[in-house]
Amino acid sequence: MRHDRHLGHQKGHLGWRGLGQRGVFSPLPFHPSDLFAAGQPGHWPGGYDPTQARLWQTATGVVARVAAAGQQVAIVPDRSQGGALGPELSAAEYTISTANQPVHTAAVEGLYRFDMEIVSGDGRARQQGTMPSIAHTLSFAPALLEADVIARPGSLLRINTNAATGLVCRPTLRLIAGNHASQEVAVARPTLSQSGGKWCLETDGGDSLSITLPAGTYGRAWVSAAGVVTVDTVTNPTNALIPTAVGATQADVILRQGAFTSTEEAQIRAYWGGLYA
Amino acid sequence: MPDQIRITIACPLAHLDDAAQFSxxxxxxxxxxxTFTISPEYRDAAGNRYRVASGLVAAVYPANAAAPLTAPEWGADMAAAARAQALIRIGGPAAPGQITAVIGEDVSAALAELGLTRIDPV
Incomplete structure (x- = not known):
């Protein structure tokens, strides 16, 4: 499991260094996923590079992948649990016409991966989430479309179509493991930015990213795009965007239940020092 | 014309309920x-207090916000929203009897134009 996480987040890292001078395996270098190896709850986005992190916005009610600096960020997936996908929640295939086709009513709050293939028939179809959620509507897809959407208990995830006759769609819908951060209020969303070549979130002083975590004391660490690392503890955290000054940046953050040990703090500082200093 | 613009809005505490319905x-x-409930609190030189929200909106938002309001599909108190709309002024400084909006990318410049300082500075 430990090796899987490393392989998933660090290209080219095989989980060991090979035989050392004495013919034994060297210890693994630190990786933030190690902080969650015992299943501790927390949140770690793994930075905000839009080619690596699946960041989402819901500008004007339409879900879209965040792809460039200057775009608002509404959903930040948590990678502390490896982003494992839950069981399939959709029926295999639907034949639909003009009516909205219910796919699943969310029983639990979470981030759902919704993708769909149009198998046959005339017309267009798109995924749609109803309140309470920040899912809203995806753009019509010509063939295949995928999105991660936040839904809360009672939110209906459905297919919205303009098909006049039978249109055959094959959606898949699965819950993504983790404690994901989101912001429903449009003007309270941070902006994706790039500073000195480093991807980060930039706040206008009033932004935040809501997060729901089990109660307790958490170790909290965050790093700015300039490489300034801050480590402290927080009780019952509800926000995954830490800086609050106008124009301040956050290049990564770690929230982990239980204060960091001095060794862990040193490992975090060294890890981010190699990425952002 | 960009797809989105930044707007910074100062709402006096006395008008927060109506501003919520307008939002x-x-x-x-x-x-x-x-929008204003979760925004930080600011004050002007005279000590009047405001909540300030700043964020990216669709470029057509200012025009739509000034046009006659229509009820959204999720419902709103439209009488309260109309009261707030009547108080909106574009350009600073902020004043207790109005909801003041500044359009522009630079948030610090917008706050300076509004003449506001954060009550709980960071």
């Missing part, structure tokens, strides 16, 4: 009712 009526979801 709900002109926003992108019912959640936008909380």
């Amino acid at each position: 709900r009526a002109t926003g992108y979801s019912a959640a936008d009712e909380a």
Whole structure:
């Protein structure tokens, strides 16, 4: 499991260094996923590079992948649990016409991966989430479309179509493991930015990213795009965007239940020092 | 013309309830009712207090917000929203009897134009 996480987040890292001078395996270098190896709850986005992190916005009610600096960020997936996908929640295939086709009513709050293939028939179809959620509507897809959407208990995830006759769609819908951060209020969303070549979130002083975590004391660490690392503890955290000054940046953050040990703090500082200093 | 613009809005504390309904009526979801609720508090030189929200909106938002309001699909108190709409002024400084909006990318410049300082500085 430990090796899987490393392989998933660090290209080219095989989980060991090979035989050392004495013919034994060297210890693994630190990786933030190690902080969650015992299943501790927390949140770690793994930075905000839009080619690596699946960041989402819901500008004007339409879900879209965040792809460039200057775009608002509404959903930040948590990678502390490896982003494992839950069981399939959709029926295999639907034949639909003009009516909205219910796919699943969310029983639990979470981030759902919704993708769909149009198998046959005339017309267009798109995924749609109803309140309470920040899912809203995806753009019509010509063939295949995928999105991660936040839904809360009672939110209906459905297919919205303009098909006049039978249109055959094959959606898949699965819950993504983790404690994901989101912001429903449009003007309270941070902006994706790039500073000195480093991807980060930039706040206008009033932004935040809501997060729901089990109660307790958490170790909290965050790093700015300039490489300034801050480590402290927080009780019952509800926000995954830490800086609050106008124009301040956050290049990564770690929230982990239980204060960091001095060794862990040193490992975090060294890890981010190699990425952002 | 960009797809989105930044708008910074100062709402006096006395008008927060009506502003919440205006945000709900002109926003992108019912959640936008909380626009000022979760915003930080500022004050002007005279000590009047405001909540200030700043964020990216669709470029057409200012025009839509000034036009006659229509109820959103998620519902809103449109009488309260209209009261707030009547108080909106474009350009600073902020004043207790109006909801003041500044359009521009630079948030610090917008706050300076509004003449506001954060009550709980960071």
